[in-house]
């Protein structure tokens with residue numbers, strides 16, 4: 001079992017040690033994992049060269065550490081519980097031995113099919129047992145998985161398949177989320193039309209819905225696995241071998257394929273999970289995130305399995321068939337640790353405290369939140385109605401690029417402070433800088449959050465585009481990793497993340513690049529130009545508001561708004577739909593043609609007068625014109 005930090009003093013000691021002697025600190029942590037070949041050097045490279053490496057020379061296997069290593073003691077212990085969308089269908093309960101057998105069969109099937117280490121495998125699947133099996137089987141054979149969330153459109157899926165050059169796609173006939181069916185196979189078929197790299201599509205029979213069949217290309221999941229041996233020798237992978245690619249949106253261009261590597265990711269995820277959640281060997285843990293996002297990767301599948309505990313995966317949604325679903329799941333499986341997003345808490349809070357009151361929730365010991373800043377009301381509700389004022393809440397700040405949690409209290413060990421992620425995890429050295437890149441050394445400060453030096457879980461590159469990786473994260477403030485988040489530090493050196501300061505909007509914990517939405521809008525024939533900004537939204541944290549300049553004859557498009565929504569749904573996915581679209585006569589631009597988004601952000605935050613310095617605007621009167629219509633729209637509250 002991994003070492004546990006059990007007191008504030010131990011935390012302080014570990015943090016200091018990790019910063020002053022990172023090599024010896026991480027050596028000790030890493031040695032509690034299984035290595036086929038021991039590493040010879042703990043850490044190499046830095047944020048200046050952007051050539052970070054960890055556990056150099058070592059060989060290991062993430063899947064082996066998640067499963068095989070536990071078998072001698074835990075073969076019959078439950079590894080995964082999968083709660084289906086429909087509460088009347090029994091949950092699937094899978095022991096470590098069952099998981100081993102299924103993963104080995106799938107790993108053998110992949111290898112027999114010609115997939116080898118370094119090949120990319122794309123997953124577009126329900127959040128369930130088979131997704132975990134496919135991910136673990138990939139890591140077992142050294143193939144690089146690229147999981148695409150089941151809410152993405154055919155175009156978004158195709159872009160990702162294309163960028164990774166995956167030869168194989170694993171999907172399912174369809175999924176139900178609540179009472180809504182999503183035809184994954186039909187979307188996958190559409191995506192594959194523009195993806196010549198795809199040679200085979202493995203199809204899980206999940207709902208039994210009718211699907212089209214492409215003879216010669218499509219293979220049923222059960223046929224693919226059939227007669228495969230249920231043992232398999234895990235492939236020894238170099239610590240720096242790419243492990244998975246996961247796409248995420250930034251402030252410019254297309255989504256980036258974030259690349260994580262084997263050894264550092266494993267060590268960082270296993271160790272953060274153990275300490276932040278203070279997990280104990282018999283814990284039943286429920287992370288509500290989908291495996292399609294990094295939270296599902298790191299803390300739905302890999303973190304809990306590395307620690308040999310039971311992880312619950314849930315295919316459905318929090319509000320179906322009613323707003324008691326999460327709480328019903330907590331009681332049904334006697335969940336000890338619950339990890340969810342502020343947006344889910346706020347959505348459930350809106351249904352009233354009578355829903356959690358119907359359940360005991362007595363099994364809960366620790367609560368966690370992730371994905372966006374949590375507001376005080378939601379924190380208090382979670383603390384009182386769910387935690388019954390006895391469960392510590394860990395507010396965990398991190399990003400797809402960081403691999404694992406970076407700033408968080410350790411449950412019950414270090415202090416919590418509502419709305420603050422609080423203190424950096426051992427190995428993490430946060431820095432606040434001002435707009436010019438100067439480090440702010442005062443304790444109490446507000447600035448842009450950067451990280452000073454490398455930690456084992458940091459992403460190593462963006463897939464096939466290292467320049468872009470350097471440019472995005474290491475060029476704004478040279479030598480530092482730049483997070484894109486604004487942050488405050490209080491007198492106790494607690495950190496509070498205030499939200500993105502770049503052109504990324506966080507809608508219900510989903511990261512959406514405004515540039516991507518704008519480029520989708522530009523596909524509408526009536527749209528000349530647009531600017532999309534995030535505005536404060538009661539439940540979703542942020543919503544999307546678009547200011548759109550249209551062709552003079554745009555009245556010829558009476559369905560402009562629904563058509564724009566349709567394009568966004570097709571290009572990205574329905575979760576990126578706009579909350580408001582305002583047709584404007586112009587946008588607040590500088591003389592050099594740059595949109596002053598700062599002004600638009602102020603407008604959607606409800607500011608009516610103080611727009612700061614507007615002297616560089618080409619046409620300052622445009623602000624007033626936009627504002628007048630904005631107020632009419634918001635007052636009517638007419639959503640498109």
Ligand code: WT7
Nearest residue numbers: 370371372373395396397398399400497500511
């Ligand atoms: C962005 C990263 C990390 C897993 C889920 C999202 C925001 C994340 C918190 C938190 C305030 C948070 C940040 C960050 N964020 N956790 N506890 N408090 N903000 O991963 O899609 O890569 O998004 O989510 O703005 O940059 P992601």
